[in-house]
Amino acid sequence: MNFSDAVKIAMNRAGVTKQELSESTGYSYQHIYDLLAGKRRWNEETLQKVCDALGLDVIVSEASIPFEHNVHVTADYDSLVNENNRLRNQVGHLKDAIKSLTEGW
CATH class of the missing domain: 1.10.260.40 (lambda repressor-like DNA-binding domains)
Known part of the structure; x- marks a missing residue:
């Protein structure tokens, strides 16, 4: 539904x-x-x-959140937060690398 x-x-x-x-x-x-x-x-x-x-409330549960089939899903909230932070750091490093590579172009 x-x-x-x-x-x-x-x-x-x-x-x-x-x-x-x-x-x-x-x-x-x-x-x-x-x-x-x-x-x-x-x-x-x-x-x-x-x-x-x-008079409705929206409740989001882990079961209702779609994940790509290549992502490991865990019910441990702390693990999800840690993985999210790790990925954000990687994106930040990639942005820095792209910036340094493209400086002066």
């Missing part, structure tokens, strides 16, 4: 129409329609406004 489907279910359970949701979020009916139809992408602000209007 994607987020739009979850919103549709919540709307149905609460008896909220697209028009009512558009009015409570400040978005046009067409904007809400396009979001729910998958014709427009959700962003953080839109997610927050719609969740607030419907």
